[in-house]
Amino acid sequence: MTSATRFRSLSRLALIPLALFALAPTAPLSAQEGASPGGLNLPENPQIFGKQDPNNRKAMVVVNGEVITGTDIDQRVALVVAASGGKIGPEELDRVRVQVLRNLVDETLQIQEAKSQDLKVEDEEVDSSYDRVARQNFGQDPKALDAYLTKIGSSSNSLKRQIRGEMSWQRLLRRNVTPFVNVSDDEVRETIKRQEAAKGTEEYRVGEIFLSANSENREAVLQNAQKIVEQLKNGGNFVAYARQFSEASTAVVGGDLGFVRLGVLPQEIDQAIATLEPGQLVGPIEIRGGFSIILLIDKRKVLTADPRDAVLSLKQVLIQFPAGTTEPQARERANAFAEATKGIRGCGTVEPVAKQFGAEVVASDQVKARDLPAALQNMVLALNVGEATQPFGSIKDGVSVLVLCGRDDPQAAGGPTFESVEEQILEERTNKRSQAYLRDLRRDAVIDYGN
Numbered sequence: 001m002t003s004a005t006r007f008r009s010l011s012r013l014a015l016i017p018l019a020l021f022a023l024a025p026t027a028p029l030s031a032q033e034g035a036s037p038g039g040l041n042l043p044e045n046p047q048i049f050g051k052q053d054p055n056n057r058k059a060m061v062v063v064n065g066e067v068i069t070g071t072d073i074d075q076r077v078a079l080v081v082a083a084s085g086g087k088i089g090p091e092e093l094d095r096v097r098v099q100v101l102r103n104l105v106d107e108t109l110q111i112q113e114a115k116s117q118d119l120k121v122e123d124e125e126v127d128s129s130y131d132r133v134a135r136q137n138f139g140q141d142p143k144a145l146d147a148y149l150t151k152i153g154s155s156s157n158s159l160k161r162q163i164r165g166e167m168s169w170q171r172l173l174r175r176n177v178t179p180f181v182n183v184s185d186d187e188v189r190e191t192i193k194r195q196e197a198a199k200g201t202e203e204y205r206v207g208e209i210f211l212s213a214n215s216e217n218r219e220a221v222l223q224n225a226q227k228i229v230e231q232l233k234n235g236g237n238f239v240a241y242a243r244q245f246s247e248a249s250t251a252v253v254g255g256d257l258g259f260v261r262l263g264v265l266p267q268e269i270d271q272a273i274a275t276l277e278p279g280q281l282v283g284p285i286e287i288r289g290g291f292s293i294i295l296l297i298d299k300r301k302v303l304t305a306d307p308r309d310a311v312l313s314l315k316q317v318l319i320q321f322p323a324g325t326t327e328p329q330a331r332e333r334a335n336a337f338a339e340a341t342k343g344i345r346g347c348g349t350v351e352p353v354a355k356q357f358g359a360e361v362v363a364s365d366q367v368k369a370r371d372l373p374a375a376l377q378n379m380v381l382a383l384n385v386g387e388a389t390q391p392f393g394s395i396k397d398g399v400s401v402l403v404l405c406g407r408d409d410p411q412a413a414g415g416p417t418f419e420s421v422e423e424q425i426l427e428e429r430t431n432k433r434s435q436a437y438l439r440d441l442r443r444d445a446v447i448d449y450g451n
Helices: 003-010 070-083 090-116 123-137 142-151 154-176 185-197 218-235 237-247 249-253 267-273 327-341 347-357 374-381 418-444
Strands: 059-061 066-069 204-213 255-262 282-286 290-301 311-319 360-368 392-396 398-408
Touching: 059 090, 066 070, 066 123, 070 090, 070 154, 070 237, 090 154, 090 237, 090 418, 123 142, 123 154, 142 154, 154 398, 154 418, 185 418, 204 218, 204 237, 204 249, 204 267, 218 237, 218 255, 218 282, 218 290, 237 249, 249 418, 255 290, 267 282, 267 290, 311 347, 327 347, 327 398, 347 360, 347 398, 360 398, 374 398
Parallel strands: none
Antiparallel strands: 059 066, 204 255, 204 290, 282 290, 311 360, 311 398, 392 398
């Protein structure tokens, strides 16, 4: 999905940003001696009266009179833990709870603001979106999703509340932000001209988790970003972490920025992604306004047909090994299978070879090369029609070859459209205004942490 398409389908949604570590220790002064950050009148060596720990909250928080319970927090934390494969230690869990609480506070403010402007999201709309999430993301019906959420310590109500928050924010932006964001025709035409001039250069599909920071909370946010990177490298789900923690509007689509070229993103990010291969993660990278964690999802050449977009017709020939097969026995059979598959001359000769080894044959006519595992993409694209790959697999999962039965190569990519470029620029500007809007909601809120 392109950035523009994603933008239209989500109507410029912005995820609930997080007010990360708002009470973190003040950083050393970078301006003149005795100056206070942000124009505040603060003593250089303040005396603290009493004890206060912003991370030590009671089980109930009241936002403009509306209660967030400890159960609400626990169930939302469970979603993050599940996305990390359960690999979150006690210390990390405390950090996640603090972030989730701030997330829930912002979510509550968004729902309240929508209601105050008669933009209430009806239960039927939330249920419909929940059903779609169940089928598209979990491959199961809503009842199965209910059971899964209960099993991990969350609930359908927790996920539905997040959906309600996102829908509420969408409607607020449509009314109060989108109508006031404009892009001139000249800006769009100039952008298209630059894109066409970049034909043949590489562009990158990037995933981003952005955490805002300032001079006062920089170190705390950096430590937080480093913890997130550690969780992601240990198997955490990037999309889930982006949805919960990123402060960019793209968080609702798992942090996916779409395809971008060098020069579009901040220079610090450009330098990093130019060195990455698809699937690699880098960060936290300090940029203006905070820190970014970057995942390179894919890359391709601008306005140039990508061989990986070829649509393939394949046959897979798979041999299995009975329980108790030893390594030498498996190797001997696999070698014989490899030798036999060298004799395949077209897909019409697959079945006799398969029958010789008691192999299973699976045919598929609409496979995009880019959807194959990375290790197989180049191997298959190097084949002539009728040829087979080298065998791959294991004793446990079986050994296969893929036979190329047909290939439809992609046409040259079309140029950028006026509409898609306009939408992309609008999205960037809407994102900035939406962040300012949420800051105003936070500033005017009455929040009781029960201290």
